[in-house]
Amino acid sequence: MAGIYIHIPFCKQKCHYCNFFSVASEKYKDQFIIALYKEIALQKDYLGGEEIETIYFGGGTPSILSFDEILMVLDEISKVHQIGMGAEITLEANPDDLNKEKVLELRKTPVNRLSIGVQSFFKEDLKYLNRIHTGEQASLSISYAKEAGFDNLSIDLIYGIPTLTKEKWLANLNKFFSFNLQHLSAYALTIEPKTALEILINKGKIKPVNENSIVGHFKQLITLMNKQGFIHYEISNFCREDFYSKHNKSYWFGKKYLGLGPSAHSFSGKSRQWNVSNISKYISEIEMKKIPAEKENLTTIQKYNDYILTSMRTIWGIDSNYIKKHFGEEFLSHFKFYIKEYIKSGKVIRKQDKFFLSDNGKLFADGIAAGLFR
Ligand SMILES: C[S@@+](CC[C@H](N)C(=O)[O-])C[C@H]1O[C@@H](n2cnc3c(N)ncnc32)[C@H](O)[C@@H]1O
Ligand code: SF4
Structure with a gap:
């Protein structure tokens, strides 16, 4: 049993804290999609014929993909891999993409799990993070996903944001509970090198992160999640019984996975490889029928x-x-x-x-x- 990760490297706007590879322009989107189809064929032997148990569309912003593009990617995968019955197929979605129509469309694809990047329901936190959506859009996107019939839903929240008080963190968690969802990923805000956040903090233009509030928020988080009966199955991840992220679990259990798209990582059991973090290089190497990756055998x-x-x-x-x-x-x-x-x-x-x-x-x-x- 193995997994496939697909990296969609586009965002409408870069969030100040994020150093995942993505660009704030869709200039290369069409060429990228064609290259991705070709990469699926180029890398078809990587998993040695193992059945696919999980597929994960991550980003960047996979929710910018159209209905047809999602189906085409899955179709190309199924031409060269055996996708298991009941495979978990997750798509990361940004709240501003998830209007009613989009969610109903997504529901008609084989995607059966959505992970929505909420981060906070409060305006000042979203502003600090440079998120493009509002708290209200975040709430609506969750409601639409529920109404459309998605029954394996996760949201991402970030704590330790300097604008997030204890009371607001509690309110964010209570808002999460009010939706009765299956899964929560809650991350401590980290200041990644070369991000806008690092630069702005170093210049003294915005408030720095306070270690004590991170610890306080984490303690609040585990107490409340326990009280509500969630399983704290990984430091940043909580779920209802049987709603573990199977895809992430397979990373932790050392299963093989294939990463497609710029910056995606793969693991064969013996070696790991990582694709180039540059869209035009990615496209041109695929055009030359080269796997756009560097490889390392693991000791x-x-x-x-x-x-x-x-x-x-x-x-x-x-x-x-x-x-x-x-x-x-x-x-x-x-x-x-x-x-x-x-x-x-x-x-x-x-x-x-x-x-x-x-x-x-x-x-x-x-x-x-x-x-x-x-
Ligand atoms: C790479 S993003 C992709 C998801 C989607 N594009 C979005 O923003 O909603 C996955 C998640 O990682 C978390 N994340 C990324 N950088 C982080 C950082 N520096 N500190 C804490 N959480 C971070 C955010 O919660 C985000 O939703
Ligand atoms: S957090 Fe998500 S939307 Fe923001 S820059 Fe990173 S990948 Fe893009």
């Missing part, structure tokens, strides 16, 4: 570090039997030696052969993973 150390980093963030935790089986005794003793201090400080909880982050430990996930790396 055992890299595989071990990836395993620690990803599994530690999830509800399934780190399994010492898995370390022994896949990486050997030496890695296991390294792990056992370094995990001790985190268990002692209460950041990691041990249950037989499994190791999980405590709620407090979740605040230090990256540092703990780094402390366990080889």
Whole structure:
């Protein structure tokens, strides 16, 4: 079982915090779509014939794709891959694209899961982030998606925004609960290098992010999500029973995936590769029948570090039997030696052969993973 990720590298406007690859112009859209169809054929053998369990349209802004384009992309995929019955097909959507007609159209495609980028329902937060939509549009887009019959819906929210008070964060979460959705991704605002946000903060033009408010918001988040009966299955992800993002889960479980489109990453089990983050280069390399990617064979150390980093963030935790089986005794003793201090400080909880982050430990996930790396 494997997954396919398709990167749609266009946005109407760049959000100030975002460093995902995308351009704020649709100049190359038609050429890109043709190149994408060709890339599907060029990369047809990457997954070695494994059945496709999940397809994820990510971005950028996949909701700019028309009904026909979505069907054509899926059709091209199905010409060269076996798509499993009941495959999860997710599309990331921006609220300003999701009017009633668009949502009804999407419902007629095989897309069966929408992930809507709300970020906040408040004007001043959306302004700070340079989002193009309003809070009201965000609410309407969710209602339209529900009315159209989507029953696997997720929204993204961001916390730690300097304009977001404790009360407003609570209101955003209550708004989420009021829609009775299946899934929430809640991200701490990170200041990514070379983003407008970094530049504006460094110039003193906008308020910097406060670490204490990130910690406060995260604590509020986990308390409330627990109270409402959501499963906190990954640091930034919460769901109702059986509504895990199967696609993301497959990344964390080391399954193979193929990434299509500029900047998309792929993983074959032994190596990873990443496509060029440049639309015109992407198109011209595909025209020359070249796979537009750089490749790296993974060492055992890299595989071990990836395993620690990803599994530690999830509800399934780190399994010492898995370390022994896949990486050997030496890695296991390294792990056992370094995990001790985190268990002692209460950041990691041990249950037989499994190791999980405590709620407090979740605040230090990256540092703990780094402390366990080889
Ligand atoms: C790459 S975006 C694509 C989704 C879609 N274009 C949108 O903006 O709604 C996926 C999600 O990543 C999150 N994200 C991206 N950059 C972030 C950052 N610097 N800090 C926190 N969250 C971020 C946002 O919540 C966003 O919805
Ligand atoms: S957050 Fe979404 S809409 Fe904003 S720039 Fe990034 S990909 Fe584009």
